[in-house]
Amino acid sequence: xxxxxxxxxxxxxxxxxxxxxxxxxxxxxxxxxxxxxxxxxxxxxxxxxxxxxxxxxxxxxxxxxxxxxxxxxxxxxxxxxxxxxxxxxxxxxxxxxxxxxxxxxxxxxxxxxxxxxxxxxxxxxxxxxxxxxxxxxxxxxxxxxxxxxxxxxxxxxxxxxxxxxxxxxxxxxxxxxxxxxxxxxxxxxxxxxxxxxxxxxxxxxxxxxxxxxxxxxxxxxxxxxxxxxxxxxxxxxxxxxxxxxxxxxxxxxxxxxxxxxxxxxxxxxxxxxxxxxxxxxxxxxxxxxxxxxxxxxxxxxxx
Amino acid sequence: xxxxxxxxxxxxxxxxxxxxxxxxxxxxxxxxxxxxxxxxxxxxxxxxxxxxxxxxxxxxxxxxxxxxxxxxxxxxxxxxxxxxxxxxxxxxxxxxxxxxxxxxxxxxxxxxxxxxxxxxxxxxxxxxxxxxxxxxxxxxxxxxxxxxxxxxxxxxxxxxxxxxxxxxxxxxxxxxxxxxxxxxxxxxxxxxxxxxxxxxxxxxxxxxxxxxxxxxxxxxxxxxxxxxxxxxxxxxxxxxxxxxxxxxxxxxxxxxxxxxxxxxxxxxxxxxx
Numbered sequence: 001x002x003x004x005x006x007x008x009x010x011x012x013x014x015x016x017x018x019x020x021x022x023x024x025x026x027x028x029x030x031x032x033x034x035x036x037x038x039x040x041x042x043x044x045x046x047x048x049x050x051x052x053x054x055x056x057x058x059x060x061x062x063x064x065x066x067x068x069x070x071x072x073x074x075x076x077x078x079x080x081x082x083x084x085x086x087x088x089x090x091x092x093x094x095x096x097x098x099x100x101x102x103x104x105x106x107x108x109x110x111x112x113x114x115x116x117x118x119x120x121x122x123x124x125x126x127x128x129x130x131x132x133x134x135x136x137x138x139x140x141x142x143x144x145x146x147x148x149x150x151x152x153x154x155x156x157x158x159x160x161x162x163x164x165x166x167x168x169x170x171x172x173x174x175x176x177x178x179x180x181x182x183x184x185x186x187x188x189x190x191x192x193x194x195x196x197x198x199x200x201x202x203x204x205x206x207x208x209x210x211x212x213x214x215x216x217x218x219x220x221x222x223x224x225x226x227x228x229x230x231x232x233x234x235x236x237x238x239x240x241x242x243x244x245x246x247x248x249x250x251x252x253x254x255x256x257x258x259x260x261x262x263x264x265x266x267x268x269x270x271x272x273x274x275x276x277x278x279x280x281x282x283x284x285x286x287x288x289x290x291x292x293x294x295x296x297x298x299x300x301x302x303x
Numbered sequence: 304x305x306x307x308x309x310x311x312x313x314x315x316x317x318x319x320x321x322x323x324x325x326x327x328x329x330x331x332x333x334x335x336x337x338x339x340x341x342x343x344x345x346x347x348x349x350x351x352x353x354x355x356x357x358x359x360x361x362x363x364x365x366x367x368x369x370x371x372x373x374x375x376x377x378x379x380x381x382x383x384x385x386x387x388x389x390x391x392x393x394x395x396x397x398x399x400x401x402x403x404x405x406x407x408x409x410x411x412x413x414x415x416x417x418x419x420x421x422x423x424x425x426x427x428x429x430x431x432x433x434x435x436x437x438x439x440x441x442x443x444x445x446x447x448x449x450x451x452x453x454x455x456x457x458x459x460x461x462x463x464x465x466x467x468x469x470x471x472x473x474x475x476x477x478x479x480x481x482x483x484x485x486x487x488x489x490x491x492x493x494x495x496x497x498x499x500x501x502x503x504x505x506x507x508x509x510x511x512x513x514x515x516x517x518x519x520x521x522x523x524x525x526x527x528x529x530x531x532x533x534x535x536x537x538x539x540x541x542x543x544x545x546x547x548x549x550x551x552x553x554x555x556x557x558x559x560x561x562x563x564x565x566x567x568x569x570x571x572x573x574x575x576x
Contacts, residue, residue: 014576053416054576073419081417087410091339100335104418106327146414 002065004029004154004185005050010059012045012209019045021209023059027187027202029153032180034200034217035189038295041206043189044084047158051081063154077105080152082144084159084189088131094118094142095127098149105150117145120175122168137168144172148179155179156187161195173199197221197287205294213294217287224290228283229255229263235275241266252279329424332415336432340398347394347436352443355390359383359448362508373510373541379452383445384462384535385507390444391466392530395437395473396480396498399429403481404490407574416575422568426478426561433474434467441466454538461546462537468553469530473498475560482564482573501527511543526556 005027012020020042027033035043048054050061052068052075061068066075089097098114118124121141126134131142140160147155157176161169177199180186190196196203196217203220205213213220232252237245244266247254255266263282270277340347363379373381406412415425456462476498484490505527511519522528523544533549536542542549568574 048576051417052575053413055571073421076417076419079417081413083410083413085410087413089406089411089414090409091342096338100331101414101418103331103334104328104415104420106324150418 001029002062003027004031004064005033005187006060006062006065007046007050008060010046010049010061011057012042012049012054013057014045018209020049020056023206023209023211025204025211025214027185029064029185030180030183032177032186032199032201033188034196034203035187035206036193036196036203036291037189037206042209043206044158045209046206047081047156047187047189050156051079052076077150078153080147080150080155082147082155082157082160084162086136086139086143086163088134088139088142090130090132093128093130094123094134094145097131097142098145101146102149107150110149113151114145114149117148120171120178121145122171137164140164141168141172144175153183154185154187158189159191160188161190161192169195193288193291194286203287205291207295213290221285221287221290224285224293226285227257227260227263228285229257229266230279230281230283231255231266231270231277232279233270233275233277235270235273238269238273238275241269254283325421326424328418328420329428332420332424332428333431336398336402336428337435339402340432340436347398348439348443351390351394351440352447355386355444356447358386359451363452373539376539376541377452380454381510381535381539382508383448383452383454384538385531386448387441387444388466388469388531388534389502389507391437391441391470392473392502392527393498394440395433395470396477396494398433398436399474399477400480400484400490400493401477402429402432403478404484404487407481407484408486412574422565425568426475426565429478429481430471430474430561433477434470437470437473438466441470455540456538457540458537458546460537461550462534464550465530465534465537465546465553468550468557469534472526472530472553472557472560475557475564478564479560479567482567485573501525502531504528505531506543507531526552529553529556 003026005025007023007025010020010023011018023042023046035046037043045054049056050063050068052072055069063075064078066078068075092100095114095118098118102108102110102114115124118127121144123138123141123145126138131139134142140163144157144160147157155176160172164172173195176186188196188200200217202216203214204211215223228246230252237253241255244255244257245253246256257263257266267277359379359382363382366378369378403412406415480490480493484493504522505525506522511522511528514522529544529549529552532542532544533546533553536546536549
């Protein structure tokens with residue numbers, strides 16, 4: 001089966017800025033894929049090329065096997081994009097906006113689906129409100145709905161939760177997860193790394209237009225397999241444990257350990273030294289830490 | 304990873320294959336463009352009709368006994384077809400150009416760039432909406448000016464042909480201007496330094512026979528002149544140039560501009576960066 005997204009040697013330059021520098025990427029069907037990176041890393045450029053909003057200087061991009069240039073109609077049919085900017089057409093109501101958007105894809109009689117999408121995104125009450133009168137969060141929901149009116153097999157969300165309240169974020173993720181369970185491929189860019197960690201099967205990290213890390217989310221985190229043991233205890237610090245302490249504050253020590261088995265060893269040391277443990281917490285590495293290290297250049301190279 | 308593939312097929316069904324039928328999105332884009340100007344009809348139809356009426360009242364009053372046009376024809380009557388055509392041309396241009404520029408400035412242009420609309424669908428929808436707006440304004444101007452200055456309509460089909468071609472040309476120019484302009488002041492420049500002068504110098508307010516020979520020849524280089532001259536022939540059966548020649552020139556101009564516009568759309572110029 002062809003991949004949902006297939007990118008080969010994609011490069012794009014804007015003036016002096018090399019926005020993309022030879023990107024190769026394949027996203028299989030049904031995957032929930034995360035695209036992470038600092039501002040200016042090339043995430044939006046990559047999405048724009050996929051969506052036909054920008055043209056690559058070199059390389060090819062395919063959506064569901066359809067080249068985004070040579071076979072742009074089929075490629076765009078297969079793709080739903082939630083743009084980053086909070087854009088709207090001030091002339092229309094929510095329902096008009098969605099009906100018109102569906103019509104661009106040649107879909108007329110899909111009122112039921114539009115109703116369903118509106119319901120899932122809590123837009124039903126605002127169906128006949130003019131776009132101008134909606135709050136920012138509501139406009140964001142309409143953008144999501146617009147991307148879904150033609151039931152695209154591949155959905156790209158470019159920072160959909162920027163500036164969105166917690167309630168909507170939860171609702172949105174529930175909905176997007178459901179779409180993913182139903183078989184839609186989802187590509188997400190976000191600045192909220194805990195979101196990416198929670199949602200994405202696999203993650204690519206972009207920096208300066210290049211992919212600097214690409215792996216299953218769990219593996220990516222495991223590669224930074226330091227875990228942290230935070231303990232507050234009474235008694236003297238055992239000598240063997242002292243070098244592992246990376247932080248100490250008000251009798252609370254943080255030890256950097258290589259793996260979970262080391263937790264046991266550390267606790268045994270404390271017991272042997274006659275210490276009494278008052279509080280304890282094991283902190284696992286999270287995506288944020290991985291991200292920061294990779295962006296600092298500590299993440300090493302692509303595997 | 305392993306996932307049930309059944310829903311994938313389901314989700315992909317109908318949207319993954321060859322896409323929709325050609326021209327499936329065209330009628331929606333046309334409808335959207337019509338709805339856009341209809342919703343602000345006071346601004347897009349009533350206002351230009353009022354403007355044309357003021358032109359007729361004021362210029363008609365000032366020049367009625369002074370300007371020489373065609374033989375017995377009163378100046379006010381001569382003015383009517385010119386004003387109708389001018390209003391149609393300006394509004395056809397305004398429709399496509401301002402719709403595109405506004406969408407670019409606000410970013411809502413992505414809503415028409417993301418769907419699988421072909422270049423020809425995109426082009427035709429914007430131009431046709433511009434033609435409809437132009438004709439609506441033209442009909443309005445004609446309706447309010449006829450009671451004030453009765454004019455014959457000698458060859459209605461000629462008038463309709465030139466009205467359609469003129470609106471299509473200006474609608475096309477509007478698409479070009481909308482693609483080119485990144486901001487509203489660039490659009491205003493296109494309008495003020497190209498569209499308005501070419502329209503005014505095309506003989507809306509005068510017959511070019513009243514001009515010195517040199518300026519008559521210059522006027523013949525202005526494609527807008529043939530639109531207005533041909534349109535006026537539809538009313539009076541009189542024109543400066545044979546209407547068949549005018550229509551041929553106008554048609555060639557329209558085809559040429561359309562080809563340029565389609566090439567711009569295909570290249571992605573200023574729309575797909």
